[in-house]
Each structure stands twice: as structure tokens, then as C-alpha cells.
Amino acid sequence: xxxxxxxxxxxxxxxxxxxxxxxxxxxxxxxxxxxxxxxxxxxxxxxxxxxxxxxxxxxxxxxxxxxxxxxxxxxxxxxxxxxxxxxxxxxxxxxxxxxxxxxxxxxxxxxxxxxxxxxxxxxxxxxxxxxxxxxxxxxxxxxxxxxxx
Numbered sequence: 510x511x512x513x514x515x516x517x518x519x520x521x522x523x524x525x526x527x528x529x530x531x532x533x534x535x536x537x538x539x540x541x542x543x544x545x546x547x548x549x550x551x552x553x554x555x556x557x558x559x560x561x562x563x564x565x566x567x568x569x570x571x572x573x574x575x576x577x578x579x580x581x582x583x584x585x586x587x588x589x590x591x592x593x594x595x596x597x598x599x600x601x602x603x604x605x606x607x608x609x610x611x612x613x614x615x616x617x618x619x620x621x622x623x624x625x626x627x628x629x630x631x632x633x634x635x636x637x638x639x640x641x642x643x644x645x646x647x648x649x650x651x652x653x654x655x656x657x658x
Contacts, residue, residue: 525562533558545655548607552614553651559590576634587622609657617650 533554540550563582570578598604621643628639635643 525565528565529558529561532561540655548609549655549657552654559586580629609654613654613657621646 536557537550537554540553563586567579567582570576570582595604624646625635625643628635628643
């Protein structure tokens with residue numbers, strides 16, 4: 510039983526990573542054909558490439574009614590990306606921040622964080638319509654960023 514579980518885990522992880530890679534490559538090619546700027550492609554490619562495996566594991570956890578895993582994954586990932594990844598990257602080489610990041614991406618990220626806090630505090634759960642609001646905000650923001658770039 511234990512060996513089977515490990516084998517399923519490893520195969521699932523490999524397929525998840527390969528699927529994320531194919532998703533990133535295909536979406537980049539589509540974006541290039543539509544004339545999207547290199548900055549926007551890099552921005553979305555990295556974020557989507559990292560997020561697709563997280564999305565898959567969060568959807569699986571949601572179907573299993575393991576909401577603690579979903580919230581922990583989202584919050585933990587954001588903290589890790591902001592503090593650890595950004596901090597270590599800045600230690601290796603100075604990072605240049607773009608105007609788009611300062612005027613659009615960072616304020617939106619702060620707004621979404623506050624909105625998430627508001628959603629969680631109302632009953633300590635994210636309801637279906639709140640999830641829809643978050644999804645639509647993300648979709649709208651991506652359209653905005655693509656048009657901006």
C-alpha cells in the first residue's frame with residue numbers, strides 16, 4: 510500500500526510538472542502571435558507556470574473538502590513568493606522594478622489581499638460568489654495587463 514501511494518504521488522507530480530510546462534509554452538506562443546509584449550509574456554508565463562500545479566492541487570483539495578489545505582497553500586505561497594523568493598533573488602542580483610509593477614500590479618495585489626481578508630472574516634469561509642468575484646477580478650486584471658503591455 511505504501512509503495513503504491515509513493516508511486517502514484519511521484520507519477521502524479523511528474524505529470525503535473527509536464528502539464529504545467531506544456532501550458533506555459535503553449536500560452537507563450539499564443540501570446541506572441543497576438544503581439545503581446547515580452548514583459549507581459551514573462552510576467553504571466555512565470556506566474557501561470559507556478560500557479561497551475563497549485564491550482565490542480567487546490568482543486569483536488571476542494572473536491573475532497575480539505576479547505577485548510579487550499580487556504581494554507583494560497584497564503585503560504587504568497588508569503589513564500591513575496592519574502593523568500595523576492596528576498597533571495599535580491600540577494601543574488603539587484604532587481605529592477607518596472608512602472609507597471611509600481612502603479613498597477615502592486616496596488617492590485619494589495620487590494621486583493623484586503624478583499625481576501627474581508628471575505629475570510631465574513632463567516633471564516635470563502636463562499637461561491639466570493640470565489641466568483643476573485644476569479645472575475647483576476648480575469649479582468651489579466652485582460653487589463655495584456656492591453657497595457
